[in-house]
Amino acid sequence: MPSPASVPLPESVGVFLDRGIRVIESGRVLIGGSPTRVIRLSAAGARAVGRWRKGDLPRGWAERVLARRLVAAGVAHPCVDPLTRPPGGVTVVIPVRDRQRELRRLLAALDATDPGTPVIVVDDASAAPEATGNISQRFGAEVVYRTERGGAAAARNTGLERCDTAFVAFIDSDCVPEPGWLDRTLAHLADPVVAAAAPRILALDSGDDGALARFEAARSPLDMGPDPASVGPGGPVSYVPSAALVVRREACPGGFDADMPVGEDVDLVWRLTDAGWAVRYEPTATVRHDHRLRLGALLARRFDYGTSAGPLAARHGDRVAPAVISPWSAAILGLMLAGRPAAAAALTVTAIGLLARRLSGIRSPVPEAARMVGLGTLGSARGMLFAMGRVWTPAVLAAVVLTAVRSPRAAALAGGALALPHVVEWRRCRPALDPARWTGVGLTADAAYAAGVWRGAIRERTLVPLLPRLSTALPRPHSDTTGGSPRSTPA
Incomplete structure (x- = not known):
């Protein structure tokens, strides 16, 4: 599988800049x-990005390569057409165990949102498997025991394994999809480098x-x-939950790691990206989840x-570190804490x-550098505080x-x-x-989650999930975002 950044974006796919991107110096x-x-564009590249921001599609191979590079860097996002499904068909797979009421609700929702789509229900040794079979057959779903x-x-x-x-x-049995969830998610897989895509849950x-319902609605670990x-x-977005996930079958022939009762979705996503595939999160596609609203179950x-x-x-390895901090930010924060x-x-x-000095190619390098260092230090401080609560x-x-x-x-x-x-x-999201x-x-x-982290770390005899990870010291500028010659590409 070639690197996603080296394959031009499909001709029918538009792009839009991430809302956190700063555009300066006339684009x-x-x-x-x-x-x-910091990405410096040629005049041609700047003109192309300007057209895309107005809704135009990338023109020609060079612009589609530039668009791909910006998407791979997280600077831009693809604008896909949910009305056209990629060829090859899709099958819905539902794992279930002893959730007959939830299964019935899910199958009824799928029947309404995606009629005619093949569905396979996998009964994971339920206490009453015949009930699973009766419900599945009522909605025309295949059942595997x-x-x-x-x-x-x-x-x-x-x-x-049963899909062709x-x-x-x-999609899990305690979910209820909303109209358009599958088309909007599946549309990303029309791009040949995308192995998986997930809706918002x-x-x-x-x-x-009650308080727990309001809390979960605002801060569910499934909502990205x-x-x-x-x-x-x-x-x-470092991972997406497998509660609702669409995958390219050829990209994951081994499926999930069945030895992992939790975290198997994180593992799959990271294995896919390590193999050179791209994974997308599409929040305009939505699935509802039956959150745990009793304190014991939630904890x-x-x-x-x-x-x-x-x-x-x-x-x-250290990809699971609870916080990522640059050596500069760590030293600055350490000195401040030391008085x-x-x-x-x-x-x-x-x-x-x-x-x-690294930004010397732009007109106002010092103000931009000050802004980036300041935001980086504040972000590191915030990350360390959250790690303190959620892991330490x-x-x-x-x-x-x-x-x-x-x-x-003290x-x-x-x-x-x-x-x-x-x-x-609370101030940021106003729940x-x-x-x-x-x-x-x-x-x-967070105390319950932290206790789980410590339990897992002790079992595996590792300190990696408990320690922050040092990142690259300073942001790096890039002047050629296509990987080719600036004379032959817009970058």
Whole structure:
């Protein structure tokens, strides 16, 4: 499989810039992406991007190569046509165990949104498999019975083996798809370098208006947010859940790792990207999920998710690090915490100066460098705070208890550090929940997740899921985004 960045974007696919991209110098310079980079365009490239921003499609091979490079860098996103499905057909696979009511609801929804689409229901050794069969047959779905419970990953693999279509749409029995979910997601796989695409997963209206329902509606671990993204480790969307996922069958012949009861979706996505495939997240396609609204079930699931960090670390190394920070940001923040603001300021000025030298090709390198260093340091601080709450909670709580008597001030600061990320998040997303209950539920959920992370790390005998990872020291400028000669391409 060639690198996605080396294959021109299909002729029928448009592009639009990510909303976080800064366009300066009359369109000649783009700043953003993941990781952050500065992209200098030729005059022809700038004119092409200007036309795309007005809705035009890329023209010719060179522009489609440039468009592909920008999409691969996270600077732009493809604008696909949901009205045309790629050839080869699609089969829906549903893993299920003892969820007859949910299965009936899902099959009825599929019958309404995607009539005529083949459906395979895989019964993972339910207590009453005949009930699964009766419901499936009522809606014209094929049913496959497993005699031994293997979990959702094994059940999906069983369904995958029975498929003969080019594409397979996995959807869990506790989901309810909304109209257009499959067409909008499947449209991304018309691009030959895309191996998988996922819709946005939102909360199903259960009629419950309690604090847990409001919290899950705003901060479900299955909801990857409102923005489209290229999916992969280190990006703004590092994985997509397998609760609803469409895959190219030839790209994943082995399917999911059945030895992973949780985290199998993260593992699959990262294996696909390692193999050179692209994975897309499409938030305009939506699926509703029946979230866990009882505290015990919610915490148990968060704990389960956390335990996947150890096995993922064994398979993918420090990609599972709870925070990513540059050496510069780490040093600046460390000096500030040590009470040495003058040294932190001096180091900040040094970082700005070094980055400005790299950006010497643009008109105002120093202000842009200052902006990038400042935002990078703030982002690192925020990431470390969230890691403190979602991974280091046991250690922070132990510190609070141990210092409460000798140093109440230190204990209060540590407790405030745990609560601060939730307050910041509440201000950012303004959920339909007051800040006190939002913070209380968030702290409890994160403590359960953190306990799972520590459990998984101990089982795998690794510290990787507990330690931050150092990233590239400074953003790097790029002047040739197509990989070819600037004279023969728009970049």
